[in-house]
Each structure stands twice: as C-alpha cells, then as structure tokens.
Amino acid sequence: MTGTRYTILPSPIGPLVLAGTDERLACIGFPSGKGAVTPGADWLRDDAAFVEARDQLGAYFEGRLTRFDLALAPRGTPFQREVWRALTDIPPGTTISYGELARRIGRPSASRAVGAANGANPLPIVVPCHRVIGAGGALTGFAGGLDTKRFLLALERGGSCAEPAQGCLL
Structure with missing residues (x-):
C-alpha cells in the first residue's frame, strides 16, 4: 500500500x-x-x-448509526469482493451462518471459501463480518477476537456491554 x-x-x-x-x-x-x-x-x-x-x-x-456510507477501497479477489458485498446486506444485530452466506451469493457448496473470504475482510465493522457465525450458532473466529465480536453484536442489538472483556449480554 x-x-x-x-x-x-x-x-x-x-x-x-x-x-x-x-x-x-x-x-x-x-x-x-x-x-x-x-x-x-x-x-x-x-x-x-x-x-x-x-x-x-x-x-x-455510540449506537446512533447502523449502516455505513463511506468511500472504500478494499483489495481482494473478485470472489472475496463478492462475499464482502454480501456481508453488507446482513441487517445490523442479526447473524447468519457461513453456509447461509454461501447460499446468498449463489454458491451453496462454498461455505469454507466464504469463511476464508470473510476472514480476509480488510474492513471489519464497516463490512460486517462479525455478523457471520458457525452453523450451530456458535460465535467463531474473528480478527478482533471473540470478545470483540460479542461486543459488536451486543451493541447492534441494543444490549449492554461496557467493554469487550466484560462478557456482553446478547
């Protein structure tokens, strides 16, 4: 860069x-x-x-904004950019599985590739990769750590969480 x-x-x-x-x-x-x-x-x-x-x-x-409108310049493969675009369609405070995200982009058998693209997202929070969870509903890997993922989801759901390490109420 x-x-x-x-x-x-x-x-x-x-x-x-x-x-x-x-x-x-x-x-x-x-x-x-x-x-x-x-x-x-x-x-x-x-x-x-x-x-x-x-x-x-x-x-x-501060809980006053749920969708971003910014000039972005992420670098990634066409497939990664397709996954990242789809992430922005997940409503704030909701979660979907990697498999569901793969289905939404028309590649139902690509959940692992979707997971890898999600993990390569260079713009977390703005491109909300924290809204993707495991098939069983478990919070899975997140570049900022699971406490941060929990914090972001709680924030979007109007839950309480003063700091990520405190264990947020979803």
Missing part, C-alpha cells in the same frame, strides 16, 4: 488503525490479535485523514 495514509481512532474495543489513500478507506486494523495492523514503514500518519470514517465509526459505537 504505497502512499498509504493512516490515523488511529480510539474506540471501546481499543485503538483502531484506519488506513487508505485519499479519503478511500482500505483497511481497519484491530489493536491486537489476528486482525492487528501495524503501519508500514512507508505509511504516513495523518490524523486529519478519514474524517467521515471516524465520524461514522464514532456514531456506530
């Missing part, structure tokens, strides 16, 4: 790295875990960048 600008957004789940070019958001990184993003050596910190993304994410964490 040459020419990448980034900023750090404080949030209830920890500091998020917002990065991209111009005002097009290309990635959101969690503070730790599989989804942690470390700015590259050629990245330029610009705390005036991504004003709209920061505003919308702030409104989301």
Whole structure:
C-alpha cells in the first residue's frame, strides 16, 4: 500500500488503525490479535485523514448509526469482493451462518471459501463480518477476537456491554 495514509481512532474495543489513500478507506486494523495492523514503514500518519470514517465509526459505537456510507477501497479477489458485498446486506444485530452466506451469493457448496473470504475482510465493522457465525450458532473466529465480536453484536442489538472483556449480554 504505497502512499498509504493512516490515523488511529480510539474506540471501546481499543485503538483502531484506519488506513487508505485519499479519503478511500482500505483497511481497519484491530489493536491486537489476528486482525492487528501495524503501519508500514512507508505509511504516513495523518490524523486529519478519514474524517467521515471516524465520524461514522464514532456514531456506530455510540449506537446512533447502523449502516455505513463511506468511500472504500478494499483489495481482494473478485470472489472475496463478492462475499464482502454480501456481508453488507446482513441487517445490523442479526447473524447468519457461513453456509447461509454461501447460499446468498449463489454458491451453496462454498461455505469454507466464504469463511476464508470473510476472514480476509480488510474492513471489519464497516463490512460486517462479525455478523457471520458457525452453523450451530456458535460465535467463531474473528480478527478482533471473540470478545470483540460479542461486543459488536451486543451493541447492534441494543444490549449492554461496557467493554469487550466484560462478557456482553446478547
């Protein structure tokens, strides 16, 4: 990502790295875990960048916004981008299985590939991969960790959760 600008957004789940070019958001990184993003050596910190993304994410964490309207620039294969587009159709506060997501994109036997594409989502929260769960209803892997996934779902459902580690009430 040459020419990448980034900023750090404080949030209830920890500091998020917002990065991209111009005002097009290309990635959101969690503070730790599989989804942690470390700015590259050629990245330029610009705390005036991504004003709209920061505003919308702030409104989301305050419970005032359920759908995002941002200029995005995710990088992925055509299949990944198809899965990511389908994620944005899952209503806030609801969950579906990987198999259901595969059916929705017209590839009912591709649940594992859908899972891999979901896991490669560079824009978690905005492209709501946290709304996808295992076939049996269990919360499964999430780049920000299962506590964060639980927090985001509780937030969307109007539940209570002061911090991800406290165990949210769904």
